[in-house]
Amino acid sequence: MSEVKRIIGILYILSAFCFAEWSGDASQPSSSREVGGKIYWSITSPEELAWFKAQIEAGNDSINAVLENDIFMGKDSASVSSAVWTAIGAPDSIVFKGVFDGNHHAIYGLKSVGSVSNHGMFGLFGIVGGQGVIKNLNLKNIDMNSDFSNEIAPCGGGIVAYLLNGTVDSSFVSGRMNAKRTSFAGGLVGQNARGTVSHSTNKVVITHTGEYTGYYVGGIVGKNGGTVSNCVNYAAMSGSGAKSIRVAGTIGGIVGYNAGGKIMECVNVGNIHVDTKTEMSTRNAEARVGGIAGFNYQGSVSKCANYGSMKAQASSELSKDYDTGNPVINYPEAGGIVGVSLDGLVENVVNYGTVEATCPNVENSAAAGGIVGMLNNSGITNSYSMASVQSDNMAGSLVGMAKDTSSLSRIYAVDGDKLKTVASIDSLATISETKGVSKTEAENSNFVDLLNQNASADNKIWSRCADKGLPIIASLAEYMCLEDLLSLAVPLDSTGKGTTVLSGVKNIGLHNVQVVGRDLQITTPDFNALVSVFDSRGKMLYQSSWGMNRRYRVARAGRYILKIDQDIRVITIK
Structure with a gap:
């Protein structure tokens, strides 16, 4: 009995220690250790993390630290700290050049706000450069946003606001971010000048309310001039903006603005929506979205x-226009992979997500493409898309509009809804081996061989899951062969797109969904609403566009994708 009491006492002490909310205080760690010839301070509490921050801001910018356990900034793992964390080094623009090793532990409930005093930066770190490294770190349940800033281009990210150079590797972030007054915002990094972000995951839901006239948001990086590789975004993102001057919003699943950078071997699962508007003005509005890069x-x-x-x-x-009478032309541009590509290259990519570009005004340059919305003096090669594409103007199953000397070669539209592969083409653009193929043809091994025809024998880019189904990118098999990948998507809110376990009755927007045994009963107020049911791999099982009451019997319990018009849900039927 005494041993039981001793264990309970220890657990009580540890509980009080772990769940004491951070008040803003700092205390020096009690120990350090040597790793790879470097001395690392052992961080075990929010106070010791704050001490580490203070050392950097005092000039010790190459100090190293390692987390020895999970850290709770709030009272528990579900709480956010009431004390605000100022991004490390941000007030005086001090560049961190050391190593911060999360050691696969997590920091819970970090709250950071960009303001005038910290140059508009928010995140765990302000600026990382030199040989600075942040690795093996999990930030969970973060709450970050931007307040007023007079900076020209403020930036913020869950882990680093501005990655001058250096590395962020093998890290994870979840929570919420409102980047309303930020030019560049990313789930992990706001702006990456010349650094590397790799093997990392984002589950931070990001919203931007357009209080900056031009903004770029990315699930991993807001603006990228370096390298982003082997990263995945599961979180939904949205952007808006209503201004009396020109407003432009750009969001990408991985990177918002890829400025001379490289994006390789990345996956996006999150849904993205940007809606911009100019009020009482003759200036135009722009909205760009792309599954990988905006x-x-x-x-x-x-x-x-x-x-x-x-x-x-x-x-x-x-x-x-008031004076000339000329129409105000707006530019919504959406692509399954890239919204707009200018002087760039897109190769060996695949899109399965729906794409839509709309503009309520009569005059518009709306462009939507399964792979790229607007292709300007750029190239696309060796890729395919299997997606529904819609636009008020130019809708192509592969490209909305190809301008100037753009080139398209060996790109394929799988079951392309009878759309043109490229909706609008300039006379200088070149197209070769760009066509529609049936899903049956795409699932044949010959199609994989076609995509691999320029790859070396020992370095095949494309393969298939268990030698069947649609082609996948071989290096992304761990994601693309995951049957319930879509169920991991993080919605904007409880009314957005997400995962719902159905038992009994569930309302999805205006639609009522009921499960009776293995029957999926759907009631919708719109007689002509398009209702589709897919299996977890994306294979269509049922589709109907007639009737207010629909019924579909599933073959077995499991996860299914239900789409009612533009509302998509991943559901689990038990």
């Missing part, structure tokens, strides 16, 4: 896959 300028995107739904909407309150 805007790709002189950069490259390769070996990437998108499953998320993309929607761009741009409008203006006035349809004509």
